[in-house]
Amino acid sequence: MQLQQILFSQGFGTRRICAGLIQQGLVEIAGNVRTDPLEEVDPEGLRFSVQGREWPFHAKAYLMLHKPAGYECSQKPSAWPSIYTLLPGPVRQRPGPPGVQAIGRLDQDTTGLLLLSDDGTFIHRMSSPRHHVPKVYEAVTKHPIDARQVERLLAGVVLDDDPKPVRASACEAAGEQLLRLTLTEGKYHQVKRMVAAVGNRVEGLHRSRIGGLELPADMAPGQWRWLDTAELALLRA
Numbered sequence: 001m002q003l004q005q006i007l008f009s010q011g012f013g014t015r016r017i018c019a020g021l022i023q024q025g026l027v028e029i030a031g032n033v034r035t036d037p038l039e040e041v042d043p044e045g046l047r048f049s050v051q052g053r054e055w056p057f058h059a060k061a062y063l064m065l066h067k068p069a070g071y072e073c074s075q076k077p078s079a080w081p082s083i084y085t086l087l088p089g090p091v092r093q094r095p096g097p098p099g100v101q102a103i104g105r106l107d108q109d110t111t112g113l114l115l116l117s118d119d120g121t122f123i124h125r126m127s128s129p130r131h132h133v134p135k136v137y138e139a140v141t142k143h144p145i146d147a148r149q150v151e152r153l154l155a156g157v158v159l160d161d162d163p164k165p166v167r168a169s170a171c172e173a174a175g176e177q178l179l180r181l182t183l184t185e186g187k188y189h190q191v192k193r194m195v196a197a198v199g200n201r202v203e204g205l206h207r208s209r210i211g212g213l214e215l216p217a218d219m220a221p222g223q224w225r226w227l228d229t230a231e232l233a234l235l236r237a
């Protein structure tokens, strides 16, 4: 693959800008400056640097973000900053379609595991209701949780936009006011609406797991990282 095409595919700007970066001596591979934009380079496993910043080649982008509270999952947020501002420029500028996008959305005040990708097939698979990818949430509730509420969430509750009941595939009180529940759909405000339907109220919401992938304990809110092959396999399993 031409070096300028590699940079372009990784989000470093138009082909012209990428050719310019290379010609200006700003691109290195294994510590050696490369000045020919048309040089053929094997992208597989490649690490290069642009203006001193090390970058790994990824044919497709698969990342996870620990979403902090106070961010919207939209590209064009209305009231809060966008989660996309937490990602580095090259990730945001990877050529599309689709470009890197969040797989499903979390509310502005929800924290936790969010996946992003520019692989259309993967995005579809992870977000399609037909695939029933389980997602685990921890909800801090306003009132103490009683056994009846847990039973009703497991049995199914009717929300205002659909006569078909929605149920948690797992649900337990993990503390007096802490509910852990697993959902396989992703309806708008689903956890908050389900908890409200059983007479309680969500005061804090966190997503800790998607499929077999748990939010790593060492990732602080606002941090992102590439998914490795083992993590991707957990999601595809």
Ligand code: URA
Binding pocket: 105, 106, 107, 108, 110, 188, 189, 190, 191, 192, 193, 205
């Ligand atoms: N359910 C909600 O109510 N909000 C979220 O952000 C995610 C699931």
